[in-house]
Amino acid sequence: MKMNNLETIVEMIKDSDAILIGASNGLSISEGYNIFADDDRFKKVFGDFREKYGIRSALQGAMTANNTDNEMWSYIGRMAQNYSTETPLMKELHELVKDKPHFILTSNTDGHFQKAGFKPDKVFELEGNLTEMYCPNLCYGEVIDGEELIDEMLKHEVGTEIPDEYLPKCSHCGSVLKPHLPDGHFFFQDNNYNKRYQNFQEFLEKYHNKKLLILELGIGPYNQMIKAPLMQIAYAEPNANYVTFNKGQIYIAPEIVSKSIGIDGDLSSIIPEMLNLMETENSKSETNQNY
Ligand SMILES: [Zn+2]
Structure with a gap:
């Protein structure tokens, strides 16, 4: 240089x-x-998911730990809380x-x-x-700032899951909200x-x-x-x-x-x-x- x-x-x-x-x-x-690395931050934040699924990066986990809304929000919530920070x-x-x-x-x-x-x-x-959410039925034209919802749901996390009653839900239709990230080919x-x-x-x-x-x-x-x-x-x-x-x-x-x-x-x-x-x-x- x-x-x-x-x-x-x-x-x-x-x-x-x-x-x-x-x-x-x-x-x-x-x-x-580094969402691609099996580094200290990943091991600290996602150690249990790493054991459970054999995942070796935060990104890999985001694509793997999503079988249920409970698990997906545990994973994405932790990622939002630990990766969306001031640097x-x-x-x-x-x-x-x-x-x-x-x-x-x-x-x-x-x-x-x-x-x-x-x-x-x-x-x-x-x-x-990572900290924004939306209703999968698109009840609202805008995303919701979910930072506080995430902090709250993680307080009630059990193992690698958020219990049903603490999942973020649409106030209109009651559906569990989704993180505002690309979902396959769809992006809101x-x-x-x-x-x-x-x-x-x-x-x-x-x-x-x-x-x-x-x-x-x-x-x-x-x-x-x-x-x-x-x-x-x-x-x-x-x-x-x-x-x-x-x-x-x-x-x-x-x-x-x-x-x-x-x-x-x-x-x-x-x-x-x-x-x-x-x-x-x-x-x-x-x-x-x-x-
Ligand atoms: Zn809705």
Whole structure:
């Protein structure tokens, strides 16, 4: 990793009119939340499920421990409580971009952006959020914030199950609510989802032709949901710059190479490094203004 590249990116942040952030699993992993790993957090939170089913990652368990609503809500509830938390790295990312207009596209379902201070109307969660719920009969047009319901139901957890009476239920039809996550090929695009989509379109219109900086954080090279659209925006916008951070695999479409930078490294050290560079530079310019 060349230091001068990070300096260039910090300059781009300061010089930009707006910042469009795309984020996927790689960012969560750098924050210390790896849903693919048989790590200490997984063993601590899901040790009993791990024994019971032989699962070896939080993601694998989410696809396995769902035979009954009782077990599914025990599993998803624990995941929401232990994986949807505030992280220091996300707070540093917020510090880095908060003074510029920004918008976030993410497939992460851990809600880390909002917990770190990003405004919910600027965060478009394309695959939902672990702490949100909806009625399977779609009685309501919007998802329900289920954070308190989850804390409450987990107090009554018995082994790997939530007893029937503590399952979250629709106040209209009585059905057990579902977590707002993709369910096979179905994903509930509720009213909030549509509003965020509209916010995103308005953001793109507002900063059309302006200096738009696209920061892509931990997205796999072949990702079609976020990476491909971001590269298309970089291509179509004459004054856009595109910066992709990923550990191990960097891909930049040939058409946008001249306006792009790829950083192969770990965001857990890159984000603090960039924040440090920015703060050093800010304090220098403040000192200069005093003379
Ligand atoms: Zn209902």
